[in-house]
Amino acid sequence: MNSFDQLAQEIFRQKQTMESLQAENAELHRQIADIQDGRGVFIMVGDQRYSLRSIREAMNERERGRNSF
Numbered sequence: 001m002n003s004f005d006q007l008a009q010e011i012f013r014q015k016q017t018m019e020s021l022q023a024e025n026a027e028l029h030r031q032i033a034d035i036q037d038g039r040g041v042f043i044m045v046g047d048q049r050y051s052l053r054s055i056r057e058a059m060n061e062r063e064r065g066r067n068s069f
Contacts, residue, residue, distance in 0.1 A: 038053035
């Protein structure tokens, strides 16, 4: 294998690595957005399980009600 072929092969490997890292980065950004939005996060109080997202939505509705006067 000549040096050009070796270089081309390495560039191809680097491209594959970059694409893989970009896909992983996009997935991590999606997961962070889900966590920030409270999706898939639950709080246990005693034997009760509450969705953090529903708690946030209820708090936001309460705040909107207070600010409407």
